[in-house]
Amino acid sequence: MVRQFLYLFKQYLAVGVVGLTGITLSIVATLVVDHWELAKDRERFQQQSTVLVxxxxxxxxxxxxxxxxxxxxxxxxxxxxRQEFQEFTSSLLPYYDGLLGLGWSQKVENQERSLYEQQLQAQGLKDFQIREHNSKGNQVLARDRQVYFPTTYIEPLERWQDYIGWDAASDIKRLLSIEKAEHIGVSVSTPLVQLENGKPGFVLYYPVFGSNNLNPQSLERENPDANTKFQGVVFGFYEVRTWVEKAIGNLNLNGLDFYLYGLPEDQLDSALNKTAVSATDYFLIAYKAESQSLTESPQVANLEIIDNPVEQPQHLCRYSREWEFCIRSLHTAQQELSLLVLPASDHSISSWRSETVLALGLLVTVSLVMYLLISQQATLKVEGKNRELEELLQELHQTQLQLVQTEKMSSLGRLVAGVAHEINNPVSFISGNVEYANHHFQDLFDLIYLYQTQYPTPAPEIEAAIEDIDLDFIAEDLPKLLKSMKVGSERLQKIVLSLRNFSRLDESTVKEVDIHTGIESTLMILAHRIKSQPHRPELQVTKDYGNLPLIECYAGQLNQVFMNILANAIDALEDAIEEGKLKERSPMISIKTAQVDTEWITIQITDNGPGIKTDIQTRLFDPFFTTKPVGKGTGLGLSISYQIICEKHGGYLLCSSEEGNGTEFIIKLPIAMQVQRSFERKKQEGRGKKEGCLKGVKT
Known part of the structure; x- marks a missing residue:
């Protein structure tokens, strides 16, 4: 019984491996798609939040x-x-959606109150008196105080005429804002106040100094300090709801909720972390995507989900696995508001793509398992065929991702070569025609100078045209402009040449090439990563090139090797800088080439990064082995590089590293490919990997 069980276990082991692998790959693909969806949702959420703010x-x-x-x-x-003031303001208001009115409040001292009222009554405001609102909202005569700020002019007048003479100083919030504007000399916004129409909103005050144009003539005094005296404030006011409605009228807020609070960004963040109730005390208005409407009710906010964020990127945008929110700041004339933006639904609602991937993956896995089970039943009678099938499945499993990576690099090479070819043609047109253009322009200038010699006194119209276009400057600047165009086109041609050298699609067979050209092309492709970044200095690249002959090789594949090793070195240096492991050392990559003898050359690529731990050095060239986080490395770069150097070219690939003292990769290549053919013969004899290629680590 036990023997039969072991026999069946061996027979169906491949089926189990394939099923488990399919399920694992389906889960991994589902997680990748889910992560991609989440990242896409976050990006869309941040974009919508930014547009809204x-x-x-x-x-x-x-x-x-x-x-x-x-x-x-x-x-x-x-x-x-007054008519000019009315015409000026009424012509502007229609272009500013949401601003309910504009007006002027004159500063009136207590001793000038009666005289000021008489003067304005004489100007046509028969019932003008300085008034204030009482607690019931009715207007009464202003109480005695040192200074008043009555509304003298207001537009649109037909809507706000009843508020002529209303004293802003009777509202402590408005008075404090006016005094602040007078003190700092710039626009100041009130906190949230009750506007003239009884709705919540804000009032903007702009201080006016000097002689006031709207003062009654009898109030103007001869004062040497009149140019600096505070005369009053221009004010504009708007409702919170009206302002928000006008702002979001043309926005796409699908799937977005937001809440507006009347306190600074950091205080809102602190209040939300402590208790949601404290944040509602400053609640102004909210927008709910479900109803597509605004509401002043703080009870609509569901803030319990934001108690324990797991990420905190910049701009106070935070994320967890199932939700996200942003706190953004709004500024208006010395007043800061905060906007809390939340998605209207969970990410799980929009995860159908990941579920579809999982379902398809499991369906394919089940189909494959069923097929293998049927095949296994048919091949139990033929043991040799069964072993061959198992070996084929295992090899397919090991090489699947390598083939994908190889095809990806091949596609990239074709794309780069195609782009380089397409760029090269127009650049050649420009470069080739610049010289002719220079000659043609020079001929035209010579002709113009000849005309000036023969006709030294041109007509007034011609002389005016010459002066308008500044002919002398054009004659001086145009050759420089053409020269700069020529320099630019030459630089583009060099870049195109580097791209073509890197892709090497025109050298898909074995040819004699210059190794240094491939290295330089690779460095140009990686130039954007070598340059200084906001979080690190520039990586120093030193080159010590020997006098190398042309070697026989697959140039495009060697460029891929250079790309993999240099990219790994850059990644190691960036990680070391981020973790503070370089200390006082400057990040550096060294490239050295030399001819060993008449048959071999070496290429040494060294970095001064943190080095590689001893326990993982022997696994560097294994397929799928990587120390990088998920999503950043596949573990195929060095494995493919090993195949290219050792199996394709019959060379050697070694790694020498000491933890804390950098890493060195040594590539040894034959000058002529007959050495590689010797490797193929040894491999056929069963000694290829042992004698034909050294893959290992020097410590």
Whole structure:
């Protein structure tokens, strides 16, 4: 019984391996797709949040700018009448959606109150008196105080006429904001206040200094300090709801909720971390995507999910596995508001793609397992065929990702070569025609100079045209411009040549090539990674090239080897800099080439990074082995490099590393490919990998 069980276990082991591998790959693919979906959702969420904040902020800036423009209007030295003020403001208001009104509040001292009221009554405001709102919302005569800020002018007048004479100083929030504007001399916004129409909103105040154009004539005094005296404020006011409605009117807020609070960004973040109740005390308005409407009810906010964030990128945007939110700041004239943005639904609702991938993966796996089971039943009678099938499945499993990587590099090479070819043609047109253009322009200038010699006194129209276009400057600058175009086109040609050298599609067979050209092309491809980055300095690359002959090789495949090794060196140096392991050392990569004898050359690529741990050095060239995090490395780069150097070219690939003192890769290549053919013969004799190629580590 036990023997039969072991026999069946051996027979169906391949089926189990394939089933387990299929399930594993399906799960991995599902996780990758789910991660991609989550990243895509986060990117869309951040983009929507940024557009929303920018539009809200743009509206606020436009309100502040309009108030400042009217203030500048009042600073003009001309005298303006009420009609001119009305025409000026009424012509601007239609272009600023959401701003309910604009007006002027004159600063009136207590001793000037009666005189000021008489003067304005004489100007046509028969019932003008300085008034204030009582607790019931009715208007009563202002109480005695040292200073008043009555509404003297307001637009649109037909809507706000009842508020002529209303004293802003009777509202402590408005008075403090006016005093702040007077003190700092710039626009200031009130905190949330009840507007003239009884709705919550904000009032923008812009201080006006100097002689006020709208003062009654009898109130103007001869004062040497009149140019610096505070005269009053221009004000504009808007409702919270109206402002938000105008800002989001043309936005796509599908799947987005947001909540507006009347406190700074850091304070909202602190309040949300402590308790959701404390944040609702400053709640202004919210937008719910489900109903596509705004609401002033703080109970709509579901803030319990934001107690324990697991990530905190910049701009206070945070993420966990199932939710995300952003806290963004809005500024309006010395007043800071905060916007809390949340997705309207869980990521799990939009995860159908990952579920589809899992279902397809499991379906394919089940289909493959069923096929193997049927095949296994048919091949139990033929043991030799069964062993051959098992070996084929195992080899397919081991080489599957390698073939994908090889095809990817081949496609990349074709793409690079195609792009380089397409770029080369127009660049050649430009480069070839610049010289002719230079000659043609010179001939034209010579002709113009000849005309100037023969006709030294041109007609006035011609002389004016010469002066308008600055002919002397054009004659001086145009050759320089053509020269710079020529230099630019030559640089483009060099870049195109490097791309073609790297792809080597025109050298898919064995040819004699210059190894240094391939290294330089690879370095140019990686130039963007070598240059300094915001988080690290530039990587220093030193080159010590020997006098090498042309060697027989597959140039494109060797370029892939250089790319893999140099990219690994850059990754190691970047990780070391981020972890602070380089200390006082400057990040450096050294490339050295030399001819060993008449048959061999060597290429040494060294970095001064953290080195490689001893216990993993022997596994560096194994397929799928990598020390990089998931998503950054496949474990195929060095494995493929080993195959290219050892099996394709009959060379040697070694790694020498000491933990903490950098890593060195040594490539040894034959000058002529007959050495590689000798390797093939040894491999056929069963001694290829042992004698034909050294794959290992020197310590």
């Amino acid at each position: 920018n539009e809200l902020q743009r509206q606020l800036h436009s309100y502040t700018q309009l108030t400042r423009s009217v203030g500048s209007f009042l600073k003009s030295p001309e005298k303006f009448t």
